[in-house]
Amino acid sequence: MAETMQTQAHPRAQDVKIDMERLRQDVLDLSQVGRDPELGLNRRAFTEGDRQGRDWFRQRLAVAGLELFQDGAANLHGRLEYDGKRPAVVMGSHLDTVPGGGPLDGALGVLVGLEVLRTVKEAGIELRHPLEVIDFSDEEGRFGGMFGSQALAGQLTPERIQGARDLEGITLVDAMAAWGLDANGALGARRDPSTIHAFLELHIEQGPVLDRKRISIGVVEAITGLFKWEVRLKGQPNHAGTTPMDMRIDAFQGLAEFGGEVNRILEEHGGPNSRATIGRVELKPGAANTIPGEAIFSVEVRDTDERVLKALSDACRRTLSSIARRRDLMFEFDVLSEIRPTRCDPGLLDLIASEAETAGLEYLRMPSGAAHDTQSMSAVARTGMIFVPSIEGRSHSAGEWTNWEDIEAGANLMLRSVLALAAKH
Numbered sequence: 001m002a003e004t005m006q007t008q009a010h011p012r013a014q015d016v017k018i019d020m021e022r023l024r025q026d027v028l029d030l031s032q033v034g035r036d037p038e039l040g041l042n043r044r045a046f047t048e049g050d051r052q053g054r055d056w057f058r059q060r061l062a063v064a065g066l067e068l069f070q071d072g073a074a075n076l077h078g079r080l081e082y083d084g085k086r087p088a089v090v091m092g093s094h095l096d097t098v099p100g101g102g103p104l105d106g107a108l109g110v111l112v113g114l115e116v117l118r119t120v121k122e123a124g125i126e127l128r129h130p131l132e133v134i135d136f137s138d139e140e141g142r143f144g145g146m147f148g149s150q151a152l153a154g155q156l157t158p159e160r161i162q163g164a165r166d167l168e169g170i171t172l173v174d175a176m177a178a179w180g181l182d183a184n185g186a187l188g189a190r191r192d193p194s195t196i197h198a199f200l201e202l203h204i205e206q207g208p209v210l211d212r213k214r215i216s217i218g219v220v221e222a223i224t225g226l227f228k229w230e231v232r233l234k235g236q237p238n239h240a241g242t243t244p245m246d247m248r249i250d251a252f253q254g255l256a257e258f259g260g261e262v263n264r265i266l267e268e269h270g271g272p273n274s275r276a277t278i279g280r281v282e283l284k285p286g287a288a289n290t291i292p293g294e295a296i297f298s299v300e301v302r303d304t305d306e307r308v309l310k311a312l313s314d315a316c317r318r319t320l321s322s323i324a325r326r327r328d329l330m331f332e333f334d335v336l337s338e339i340r341p342t343r344c345d346p347g348l349l350d351l352i353a354s355e356a357e358t359a360g361l362e363y364l365r366m367p368s369g370a371a372h373d374t375q376s377m378s379a380v381a382r383t384g385m386i387f388v389p390s391i392e393g394r395s396h397s398a399g400e401w402t403n404w405e406d407i408e409a410g411a412n413l414m415l416r417s418v419l420a421l422a423a424k425h
Helices: 002-009 020-030 048-063 107-123 147-152 158-163 172-177 183-188 209-213 251-269 306-326 346-358 373-377 404-422
Strands: 067-070 076-080 088-093 131-135 196-204 217-223 225-234 275-277 281-284 294-303 330-339 363-368 383-388
Touching (some): 020 404, 048 076, 088 107, 088 404, 131 147, 147 183, 147 373, 158 183, 172 183, 196 404, 209 217, 209 363, 217 346, 217 373, 225 251, 225 306, 251 281, 373 383, 383 404
Antiparallel strands (some): 067 076, 076 131, 217 383, 225 294, 281 294
């Protein structure tokens, strides 16, 4: 009888499942937090929408009876049995969004982590390692991207913090000061690697591969790196009617020529995982009857191979310099963000795959074409990632969604993987 009672008090880890109805309600509730009448879901880092999302998360942690900690980078940590002595199994992602973003990008990983902690706490499972879920600050890149996870990884510098600004010119220092926070406090958020047993992140794929293949789980092997530039081509503004075509110093023509060269650059210097995007353009002075004297635009390039990414960077710079010389333009650029490609820990990949097989889940080993906080965390911990499908590959839009059954499969796989790492057996 005593043995039976002990089994009831401490159920076997492999028999525990997440509360899907509770997770479903969390997803639906959070999807209404931070909505903007014009932009839709807008929880950009250190805006009012972001504050509302953070407050909602704090409340959910409090209701669950979990410890809350906020570090110097404004990362929010929910903790179970954290004692500062045993290394923790950590999960995390982000609640901030792009303007007009979807309800799952980043948020699903935080909510699944929260649900794992609640499930383990309610089941009374004995742990060898504490559990932790983190909402990382500014993953989406208002101020360059990965701010919170880079702070934990000790990858920030005073120069980076002081120089960080968004596309409207607002500085990170001022944005955090408006919340009563000192941005330089992020330098003290660095995590001692000995305090982390492993780091896992669940995320929507944000691409069409899993959806098209009808596979519920992606086991991420490598995560893309990227560089993001703000480029300025400066020419000479002039009258659109009186200046002959062969006498113009037209900044837009330089931009247009570079845009036409992007595919050639990828074909000659890239690989199958290379991506390049010009996503933002501004012409000055911006009048219909004036030749553009300045073209300001973003260039973002991604690849999972660091050597390929360096080759693409060099090729972009050479091409822009050549265009500027031939067209008598001035060429300048600022590096807004640089993130190195990362490979996930082979042992954790095998563990996740093994747990998926045990649970009867079909999975695909695959790269990530999007950057994630896992990249930063790889500097201080062994890392692993789980993908769930994005319907039609849509993300960073109101059309972003994942079927509930795929969310449930991913959440339970995260629970199994975490308990394989943390539970007493």
